[in-house]
Amino acid sequence: MKFRNYKDGDEHQIVELLNQVYNNWGTVEEWCRKYKLNPNFDPRLIFVCEDKDKIVGCVHYLRRDLKFNSNSLHAYIGGDGATLPAYSGRGVFSKGMSLLYREVKRRRGSIIYGFNSESIYADFYRRKCGEVAVYRPHVLIKILDFEGLISSILPAANRLIGRRIPIKKTNPVTLRLLLDDKITIDLCISGEIKLCKILSEPDITVKTRLRILSDALSDERRLLAALVLRRISLKISGSSVPKLVMLMVEGVKRRR
Amino acid sequence: MECSLKSPEVYQLSQKFNETTSELSGFSLRSPLLWSEIYNNQETHLLLAKEDTRTLGYLIVALHLYSTARIATISELCVWERKQETANALLNQAQFFAKQMNATALVSWESSEDKINQALYQFGFLNVGKSVFSIGVTSIDFIKKTLESNNKPVSAKHGSGSKNVFVDLSNKRLFAYSGMFIVRINSDGTVSVEEGESGEKPYARIQTDIVTFSEIILALQDPLTALFLGRIKIKPVTKTLRVVKILRQLSNRVNWYLPLGDYF
Numbered sequence: 001m002k003f004r005n006y007k008d009g010d011e012h013q014i015v016e017l018l019n020q021v022y023n024n025w026g027t028v029e030e031w032c033r034k035y036k037l038n039p040n041f042d043p044r045l046i047f048v049c050e051d052k053d054k055i056v057g058c059v060h061y062l063r064r065d066l067k068f069n070s071n072s073l074h075a076y077i078g079g080d081g082a083t084l085p086a087y088s089g090r091g092v093f094s095k096g097m098s099l100l101y102r103e104v105k106r107r108r109g110s111i112i113y114g115f116n117s118e119s120i121y122a123d124f125y126r127r128k129c130g131e132v133a134v135y136r137p138h139v140l141i142k143i144l145d146f147e148g149l150i151s152s153i154l155p156a157a158n159r160l161i162g163r164r165i166p167i168k169k170t171n172p173v174t175l176r177l178l179l180d181d182k183i184t185i186d187l188c189i190s191g192e193i194k195l196c197k198i199l200s201e202p203d204i205t206v207k208t209r210l211r212i213l214s215d216a217l218s219d220e221r222r223l224l225a226a227l228v229l230r231r232i233s234l235k236i237s238g239s240s241v242p243k244l245v246m247l248m249v250e251g252v253k254r255r256r
Numbered sequence: 257m258e259c260s261l262k263s264p265e266v267y268q269l270s271q272k273f274n275e276t277t278s279e280l281s282g283f284s285l286r287s288p289l290l291w292s293e294i295y296n297n298q299e300t301h302l303l304l305a306k307e308d309t310r311t312l313g314y315l316i317v318a319l320h321l322y323s324t325a326r327i328a329t330i331s332e333l334c335v336w337e338r339k340q341e342t343a344n345a346l347l348n349q350a351q352f353f354a355k356q357m358n359a360t361a362l363v364s365w366e367s368s369e370d371k372i373n374q375a376l377y378q379f380g381f382l383n384v385g386k387s388v389f390s391i392g393v394t395s396i397d398f399i400k401k402t403l404e405s406n407n408k409p410v411s412a413k414h415g416s417g418s419k420n421v422f423v424d425l426s427n428k429r430l431f432a433y434s435g436m437f438i439v440r441i442n443s444d445g446t447v448s449v450e451e452g453e454s455g456e457k458p459y460a461r462i463q464t465d466i467v468t469f470s471e472i473i474l475a476l477q478d479p480l481t482a483l484f485l486g487r488i489k490i491k492p493v494t495k496t497l498r499v500v501k502i503l504r505q506l507s508n509r510v511n512w513y514l515p516l517g518d519y520f
Contacts, residue, residue, distance in 0.1 A: 023324075024321065024324055026321070033296055037296070038293055038296075039289065039293055040293065062520075064284055065284060065285070066281075066282060066283070066284060067280075067281055067282065067283055067284070067285055068281045068282070068398075068401060068402075068510070069281055069401065069402075069405040069508075069510065070405060071401050071405060072285070073397075073398065073401065074397065077518075077520050078520065079520050097431060098431050101392065101394060101431035101432065102431075104394045105394050105395065105433070108395050108397070109394050109395060110393070110394065110395055110397040110398045110401070111391045111392060111393055111394060111398050112391070112392040112394055113389065113390065113391045113392070114389075114390060114520070115387050115388065115389055115390075115519050115520070116387070116388050116390065117387070117388065118386065118388055121388040121390050125390050125392070126390070126467060128430070128431065129392050129430060129431045129432055130392060130393075130427075130430030130431060130432030130433075130465065130466045130467050131390040131391060131392040131432065131467070132390060132391055132392075132393075132466075132467055132470045132471055132474070132476070133388045133389070133390045133476075134282070134389060134390065134391055134474060134476070134510070134512055135282055135389040135512035135513070135514065136386040136387065136388055136389070137365040137366050137386065137387055137389065137514065138365065138366040138383050138385075138386055139363065139364075139365060139383070139384050139385050139386060139387055140363065140364045140365065140366060140376055140377075140381040140382065140383055140384070141361050141362070141363050141364075141381060141382055141384050142351070142361060142362040142363075142379065142380050142381045142382070143360070143361045143382075144351070144354060144355060144359060144360055144361055144362060145360040145361075148360040149325060149360035149361050152324045152325035152326070152360060153322075153324075153325050155324060210382060211382050211383075214382040214383060214384045215382070215383055215384075217384070217385075219385070
C-alpha cells in the first residue's frame with residue numbers, strides 16, 4: 001500500500017470508495033463542487049491510499065479559518081474520510097491522518113478541527129491524534145415523516161448493527177413501537193431490521209413518548225434510567241419468553 | 257420570505273451573525289464568500305423574518321442526503337430582535353421548505369442562545385444526542401493565543417518578580433503538537449509564551465502531553481485532577497501546589513459555538 005496526495009482524475013475512484021463506505025454518498029460532480037471547486041481546495045490536503053492502483057482509503061481536509069477569542073486561527077477543517085471495509089484495521093486512516101498532521105505542521109497551521117461521534121473521538125481522535133473535545137452541541141431533530149425516515153435509515157442501520165443482531169432469519173422477533181399514543185411502528189428483526197405489519201401479538205411492545213425514546217437512545221445511562229423509572233414501558237408476550245431467553249444467551253456467547 | 261444567497265442583502269446578514277456571536281469562539285466568520293463555499297453543493301434556502309422593511313433574523317435550511325434519507329438541516333439560525341417569536345416564525349418557514357424538499361426530518365444543533373433553544377423545543381424538536389467538535393493543536397500558535405489573549409493578571413502572591421514555567425509536551429506518540437516552551441508570567445501579571453528552552457533556570461518544570469495541557473488551559477480539566485491521575489508531572493515537587501495554582505489562574509474558559517452549517 002502506498003500513500004500519496006490527490007491528483008487529477010482520482011475523484012472517480014474516491015467517489016466510488018465513498019459510495020461503497022457510506023452508501024449513496026453522491027456523484028463525482030458533487031465531490032467536485034465540495035472540494036475541487038472550493039476556493040480553498042488544495043490537493044496537498046487530500047491523501048489517498050492505493051493498493052495495486054486501486055484507492056482503498058482517503059482523507060480530505062480544507063483550509064478554513066476559525067474565530068478564537070478575539071483572534072482568527074489558521075485552521076484546517078476535516079471532510080470525508082473513508083477506508084474500504086476489507087482494509088479496515090490496517091492503519092490506513094491513521095497513516096493518512098499522520099501525513100495530514102505533518103503537512104499542517106509544515107504550514108505552521110494552528111489547529112485541525114472536525115466533528116465526530118463520541119466513540120470515534122475517544123478511540124481515535126483523542127487517543128491517536130491528540131485532539132481535544134472542546135464543544136459538544138446537542139443534535140435536535142423534528143420528524144416530519146416518521147415512517148419515511150425509519151425506512152430510509154434502516155438500510156444504513158442494518159449495515160452498522162445488522163451483523164451484531166444474534167437473531168436468525170428462521171426465528172424472527174417482532175417489535176411494536178407505540179409512540180405518543182398515535183404512532184405505531186412495526187418492526188421485524190431477523191438477520192436485519194425491517195418494517196413490517198404485525199398481524200398477531202408482537203413479541204415485544206415498547207410504549208413511550210417519542211421525546212423520551214429519542215433522549216434514551218442518545219445515551220445508555222438514560223435508556224437504563226428510562227426503563228427503571230418506567231418512562232418506557234416494555235411488554236413481552238408470554239409465548240415469546242423462551243425465544244428471547246435463547247437469544248440473550250446467544251448474544252452473551254457472541255460477546256465472549 | 258425567501259432571499260437569494262446572491263442578493264446584496266447577504267453581506268449585512270452575514271455581518272449580523274458575526275455581531276451576535278462576537279463573544280463566542282469556534283465558528284468561521286460569516287461572509288458571502290464563505291456562504292458560497294459552504295452552500296454551493298446543496299439545495300439551500302435563505303429565509304428572512306421581516307417586519308415592514310426591518311429584518312429581524314434569518315435562517316438557512318439546506319437539504320442533505322444521508323444514505324437514502326432526505327434530511328433538511330437548519331444550517332444557521334440567527335435572530336437579533338424579539339428572538340423567540342422571530343425564531344418561531346423562521347422555524348415555521350423552514351418546515352414549509354423542508355416539506356417542499358420532501359425531507360423526512362428537520363435537524364438542527366442547539367443554539368448558543370437560550371431563547372432560540374426554547375423556540376426549537378417548543379416547535380417539537382427532540383434531543384437525539386451530541387456531536388463532538390474536536391481540535392488538534394498543530395503549532396505553538398494556539399497555545400500562545402490561548403494564554404496571551406487571556407492575560408488576566410496572575411497573582412504575584414507566589415513570590416516577587418516574574419516566573420518562568422518550562423513546559424515539556426514532547427510526547428511523540430500523538431500526531432498533534434509536541435514540543436517545549438516557556439510560559440513567562442511577568443511581574444505585571446501578563447503572560448507570554450516562547451518556544452524552546454531558555455538558558456535561565458525555570459521556576460518549575462511541567463511534563464505532560466498536548467491533550468492534558470490544552471484541556472487545562474481551556475478549563476476543561478482541573479490541574480490537580482490531572483496531577484492525581486498521573487497525567488502531569490511537576491518538578492520540583494515542593495512547588496507542585498503553587499504551580500497548580502498558577503495553572504488554574506492561566507486557564508481560560510472559552511465559550512464555543514458552531515452553527516450546523518459549519519459541520520462538514
